[in-house]
Amino acid sequence: MDTLNALLGGFGSALSPMNLLWALLGVTLGTFIGVLPGLGPALTIALLLPITFQVDPAAAFIVFGGIYFGSQFGGSTTSILINTPGESASIVTALEGNRMARNGRGAPALATAAIGSFVAGTIGVVCLSLLAPVVVKLALAFAPADYFALMVLSFVTVAAVLGNSVIRGLTSLSLGLLLGLVGVDLQSGQARFTFGALDLLDGIDVIIVVVGLFAVGETLHLATRYRSSPEEIIPVKGSMWMTAQDWARSWKAWIRGALIGFPIGAMPAGGAEIPTFLSYFVEKKLSKHPEEFGHGAIEGVAGPEAANNAAGAGVFVPLLTLGIPTSATAAVMLSAFQSYGINPGPQLLTSHADLVWTLIASLYIGNVMLLILNLPLVGLWVQILRIPTPYLYGGILLFATVGTYGISRSVFDLVMLYAIGLAGFFMRRYDFPTSPVIIGMILGPLAEQQFRRAMTMSQGDLSVFVARPISASLLVLAFIALTAPIVLSFLRSRRETAAA
């Protein structure tokens, strides 16, 4: 009952005219960014982080939540119409959706993606409202050692899940941890990795890293290949409305997608890729028309899109209750909380209950807004894809400059932005995932803090991490997550040599 009252209170505040406007701003901006190929919510929220100095926390998080969901809606439009999935989670949507668009069924593909995202997003937010208070009760029993173990687990899973290789994921994560170490150590007051540069004493701003990797890096990467791989926009044809058969084939896929997506998203391991792939295979298995898969099966769009959005809602569970971000976007949101002096964790739901429930309520509202924005107005969003590439990327670099130089007015920061962009270019070229860098950078200092706290309490005895049942089991899970892919590939290669 408490939860319901709190949620109603949240709606009361989220439905105020000003907050509705913020939500509208967020979802519109999010859809806009999502439609642009190659740009994501993490970048957008990072560029807008300075509004945290201007508006109250509730307004800022309503905007950020809107951007987050909006970019997922917008991203599916791009995957369906030009087969360049903006993020890895929409690869699956592009698989069947782009086929449908080529067969002249682009409109129903967009519709099932939008309605499915709405249904699953709503289911996801309902689950979030119910689950968050429960997780908080569990998390209150956590000691620093347990927190550290939990962070190790999410480091490992983030590195292992985001990308194709555990080693390259771990390398990216370590680079992120290194970036997080730069600056004055808050406990000892010692400067670390500053090389005597005053500009580095306060640490490296997360905005510079996010914008460098995602905007500058992406622009450099695309510049080297646009001449060889031109994009083709498929015009939206056919009736905007789904036929009775489309509905019949879609609704079960939406529900199944949501039920697959939310639990995986809500785990402190997280990620939206696994649920989308899982949902795709489930739909393929259960479909009465398996022969259509690969040639534009509507279930193959409906299920993964739903899974993606439900996982997106799930990511808020570890972020709001444990303070653990499992995606680059969540990591940037965590740093937005920090910029308000708020530390997300089990206390958040009691100390800032209004803020949390207003945010959750605005996610419900944002979903409704997005359905309206994306279903009838999809033709409008498609026009964004017609912005000529040269001006689009010129504009992106311009905004990147404003977002970084504008905060500090430091040429040093600008040079660092471009240097990190160059690093991001090479990471793309050699297939190192970029999201673990952001997560390592934001979560690393928190993990160090918990580690040192635990060690101080145990007076330097490392066994504290295995003595506590919670931290011991979390560390065992982390070890399994780290070694399982390696062991599996070893077994597979042994079987292959045995067979050969």
Added chain:
Amino acid sequence: MKALAARPQLVIVSLIVLAVGAAVMWTATTIPVGPGVAAVGPRSFPFGVGLLLIACGLLLLLEASRAPWDCEATDPAAPGLDLVPLGILACGMIVNVLLIKSAGFILASTLMFAFTARAFGARRLWLSVLIGFALALATYYGFARMLDLRIGGGFIEDLF
């Protein structure tokens, strides 16, 4: 069949990771440890990160020498590295860095916009300069003012 021609590149990438790890370890030894010696000081985590990077570098080196991993650089089907647009883009960024303090954001970023547009194949220079200028002006007076960012003065900024 993997392109073995790309193997040296992967070896270099692995060596860079290894070198960064070693540099982190070395730098960590120069972090002063305060007088109150705690069990875990400011050096512990840097050492851990350095070790992790060295371990990753070694494993990458092993992978590169045994079975080069799949990526754009090793994919024989991927088009070769197109360096011309990359060079033009880099020029734009350098111009921006050099001029932003003296000439101001609007002028420097207009130039960068024009370079970027050229890198992506824009043919009409006057048009990209015009669009870049309009966008920079709008950003300076719109976005930046809204977020209360201070982008500083310059030739054009000081006119108003």
